[in-house]
Amino acid sequence: MLRYVYTPLSLLLFFCASLPSNAFYLPGVAPRDYLPNDKVELLVNTYTSRDTAIPYDFYNQQFHNCEPDGGPRTIGESLGSILFGDRLYSSRFDLRMVKDTACNKLCSAPVVVSAEDGAFINQRIKEQYAHNWVVDGLPAGRQVKDSHTLEPYYEIGFPIGTYYKEQDRAVFHNHFDIEILYHNQDAEKYRVVGVLVHPSSILHFSDSTCAKGTLPLTLAEDSETRFEFTYNVYWVPSTKQWGTRWDEYLHVQDPKIHWFSLINSIVVVLFLSGMVAVVLLRVLHRDIARYNAADAEDAQEEFGWKLVHGDVFRPPRGYLWLAVLVGNGAQLAAMAGVTLVFAVLGFLSPSSRGSLSTVMLVFYVFFGSVAGYVSARAYKMWGGEEWKKNVLLTAIFVPGIVFLIYVILNFFLIAAKSSGAVPFGTVVALIAMWFGVSVPLCLVGAYFGFKQPRIDQPVRTNQIPRQIPDLPSYLRPAASVLMAGILPFAAVFIELFFIMSSIWNHRIYYVFGFLGAVGVVLTVTCSEVAVLMCYFQLCAEDYNWWWRSFLASGSSAFYVLLYSVYYYYKMLTFTSFTSGVLYFGYMLIGSGIFFVLTGTIGVVACFVFVRQIYASIKID
Known part of the structure; x- marks a missing residue:
């Protein structure tokens, strides 16, 4: 599921915008002020997992979550949210601004889970499914530390249970400590600036203590299991401003990789630009000067790309x-x-x-x-x-x-x-x-x-097509197309990793400045690769450049598809057949779109290039 990008774009503005890593006031998003004891609605979203691509509804009957009186209320979502799996509903949680509460029962009666449903939930625990709640537009999460920088940040979502692999035992979380950070805007007005949830498992419930020291709850797979859903609410004052409340969520685990990606892309562009400069400023300029010296004593017979002017x-x-x-x-x-x-x-x-x-x-x-x-x-x-x-x-x-x-x-x-x-x-x-x-x-x-x-066109087309000579092996269609696609892919593959992590590991992608800069680099790379291959092809007297230029830059999509296979086996832990079908199906769509986009860039660049060079020479 793509999350900004929910998941897979235009010059120096993009690059500059990527420099700040903090959040900022967002146009069209207004803060909401609460008075003491005002109801703060907690919304529930689908269950998701990094081990599978199949989300489940929060109110799926097999999870036995308690519905609000009168049934859950559907929260209107945008078209994009619906397409990528979001299903927001109201909940029974009762949160009141700056009012701590303890040992709250979520359901009016104990929950009874059948053996079949217990096995279903245990399997979801093994697959590491997580809750996805939303409070005042902020996702509920848990605080973790970056393994590289040791900086704390908020990881979105929290697990529905804990699986102990050595014991082959699944523990179900039925108690939630909800910690809400708030900022005192002014007298008697408060804003929500953070939401953390600490889940735990309680076998026996006590009205006074919630029995947090008791044995954990496990769901039997051969008999019914009875338990209570409970929660505590803690309101914690914070100095954090509303405009920066997304800072802890928008965390890049290793920001240096983005810079490495951008530098890598720029190096590829500089390398290609150097080759294009040699071709255009030296070889091609010399060719044009020689071809135009028709009346000079040193004028030579036509050869190379000028020979195909009647067919190009x-x-x-x-x-x-x-x-x-x-x-x-x-x-x-x-x-x-x-x-x-x-x-x-x-x-x-x-x-x-x-x-x-x-x-x-x-x-x-x-x-x-x-x-x-x-x-x-x-x-x-x-x-x-x-x-x-x-x-x-x-x-x-x-x-x-x-x-x-x-x-x-x-x-x-x-x-x-x-x-x-x-x-x-x-x-x-x-x-x-x-x-x-x-x-x-x-x-x-x-x-x-x-x-x-x-x-x-700057030159006329002959009625009879010219015969194309045998091409060297490196200029034959399959070889030249596959070689050309490597460089555009090399310019974007690191950023592609972050985009795919956003899509399949449910992370927020927000560094659009980097993405924009890489998009510009991709455009330049596709153009230069296509132009170079087109020039070499014309010099070999092969004038069938239209489709070849489209495929030359578009073949980078083939490497995107290959990378998606590598990513599936090295970065993901999908085990079900359906998850595999969904993954490769969506990646096939993405690669196809990438093919059409990059192919178009290549053919347009070559069209401009070919028109310019043939408009610059004298044709008898």
């Missing part, structure tokens, strides 16, 4: 599909860039649950016009006449594949009886956004794209 702008095979992919790539690039601008400026904060994913979806839908326009322009440039087919495929093909895979994965969640399954109403809402907003906007964009004059 020949429409590629399957140009309809290339136009469709480039249009969708432009749509993804516009969505990613604008979303990161909002994220860096602080409008997409962790306190606004699901805001990042919601904004991404909204921008993606509205940038359907970009997809239609770019696809239409490219298709018309190549002489395409089936404009209806072009528009329809642009609007449906790529999002349709993503939606189909997502729906299939949703059926796996439904079969596992997981709360992460997207409700039918949400699926209908997605379809309505797709066909009610994105498709019409794609049509509008395509209309304006086809209305534009056809893009003229």
Whole structure:
């Protein structure tokens, strides 16, 4: 489940914004003041685990949690929150501002757990499932220390129990010490600035002491088990300001790694930039000067990339599909860039649950016009006449594949009886956004794209295609494409680790400044790699560069997919078949989107490069 990024973006502004590590006042998020004895609502979210990708509803009957009188009240969530598994409900916990209470019974009667449900809960304890509560917009957590810096921070969530592997024994937590930090804003006004929960297990309950020294509670798997849910509430004054209350949650375990990632990416860019500079400023400049010296005594016969000037702008095979992919790539690039601008400026904060994913979806839908326009322009440039087919495929093909895979994965969640399954109403809402907003906007964009004059090329295309000579082994399609994809992946793989940790280990990702800088580096790297491979290909008299340039930079997605396999076996402890299917299904979607985005960057960069060099020479 992606958490900012809930989970997988635009220059110096992004880089500068990444320098401060503290939280700041977030636009659109207003603090709430409480008076003494005011009710502070505690909301409950789904159970999640780092050992599995299957969340469970807090009020799943097998957990036997006590419901509020009249049933739990659903808390309205954003579309992004729902898609990524959040299910917020009201609870029976009674929290009153600055009023300590002890030995509170959560249920009106003792809880009776059957043998079957006891086995179910014990299995969830073994899988390290955790509670996810929310108080005044803050997630409840527990205080732990960073193993590297020994600095304390708040880890979101707390376990439902403890599993002792040596004894093969699961202990269930049925008592909660809730510690709420508050700041005295002014006379008689208070704000919540921190929430910690210390769970424990109590076999026998006492109204006076809660019997905290008794034996722990274990749930029998061959008979019924009776127990009480209890809790204490402690209000702790704090000097922490409301504007910095997220500091302990937004903790980077090793911030030096982010800097190493950025430096690594910049080194890759400098290396490529040096190669491009050699090609453009020395070799290519010399070639152009020699080709233009037609009347000079030292003029030489044409060779290399000038020989293919009559074929270099020949429409590629399957140009309809290339136009469709480039249009969708432009749509993804516009969505990613604008979303990161909002994220860096602080409008997409962790306190606004699901805001990042919601904004991404909204921008993606509205940038359907970009997809239609770019696809239409490219298709018309190549002489395409089936404009209806072009528009329809642009609007449906790529999002349709993503939606189909997502729906299939949703059926796996439904079969596992997981709360992460997207409700039918949400699926209908997605379809309505797709066909009610994105498709019409794609049509509008395509209309304006086809209305534009056809893009003229600087050289004419011959009627008869030129024969392509045998290529050296390193320039053959498979080898050149796979080699080219390594460098863009090398520029982003460290930041990719943090994004995947955010998605699959339920951590908050918030260093959007670093992400923006790495996104710029990725764009430059994809462009330079594609241009270099294109130049070498043209020098070998191979003019089929359109698809090759798309695949050269887009092949970095293949390495992202390979890395996801490595991450699965080295970093995750998923054991169930369903969790594996969900993981690889979502990573397949992410890699596919990455392929379309980076491929589009490569083909656009090569198009600009090829137009420039052939516009700079004299053609007889």
